Amino acid sequence: MQASAETKASPSFAIAPALLAWYDAHARSLPWRAPPGAPPPDPYRVWLSEVMLQQTTVAAVGPYFERFTRRWPTIADLAAADEAEIMAAWAGLGYYSRARNLVACAREVVRLGGFPSTEADLRKLPGLGAYTAAAVAAIAFGEAAVVVDANVERVVARLFAITDPLPGARPAIREATATITPPVRAGDFAQAMMDLGATVCTVRSPRCLLCPLRGACRAEAAGIAEALPAKTPKKPKPTRKGRVFWIEREGAVWFVRREAKGMLGGMRALPDDGWHARADGHGEGPVAGPWRSGGVVRHGFTHFDLELQLMLCDAAEMVHQLPPEEGEFWPLVRLDEAGLPTVFAKAARLALSERS
DNA sequence: TATCCGTGGGC
């Protein structure tokens, strides 16, 4: 494997001490996390923030983390909460299966009498994959787990000049990361690697002149830092089309609850015509009944773009013309509390502007 | 292994 050869060839530069010295001296990129030397952080807060941070920026997570920890200060509070309220509180953060797994995980941890303290046992909990289990084990319990996220992948690919493209290079990167993970302060080391990737060893225009690991970086020495890690090209993103329905009665609008699995699973929503299962060209024919068009809602998802035609109607009985779904009339004055995913929040905003 | 799953910021 490439990593073992590269590892042996790497400089004798003391990577972990240099990185930890840098970490001790610079500001944390997670405002809510305690500085080095503080008492061990609450596993609940570490777990919650790490789940929120999956594929999500620190800036986006901050307000959600504050709201969640204020409303549910302990994991027992979260485990006892109504799942629908947690889903609504998660609205806007994306990847909603995380919220469902959050509830399941909280209840399992309470059933166990507390968080498992090892990476292997944490890995068994719902929503904890290789990264999150290692991160919680290292940060909350001090285990010398090998923590690899996208930041670490980038830093290590550059440090060891691993030129094979992702995702194929992952095993080599993981092995290389293991060789530089220290037996103590593994949590600080992991957070330092991620802070370094977020602020210095960035995707574009890395600030190599400011890097505490510059003397050990093979990619910098070769002048190829910005080109790493290489990635396999991604597929083009298709566009799907459909309709979304706004049915109003006495100051309330009809909401449904989406199926637990699939797009926006388990979330409160406006009824739609099944765009989630359709390809291009659907949703363009006439609709029976007293509907009028309220414009188009455009929204980009990870693997497709969506164009929804907003259909407005104030005949409440038209609810029965839609596919049978669990639903409710929701007061418009409480729209902000509905917990709608962004695409439906956009549709609601458009509907209210068209209505007036 | 490849695909599905949200959203907002940066350039």
Place this chain on the structure above:
DNA sequence: TGCCCAAGGAT
């Protein structure tokens, strides 16, 4: 504006 990307996990 369009594209890339992010403290990934489940299947």
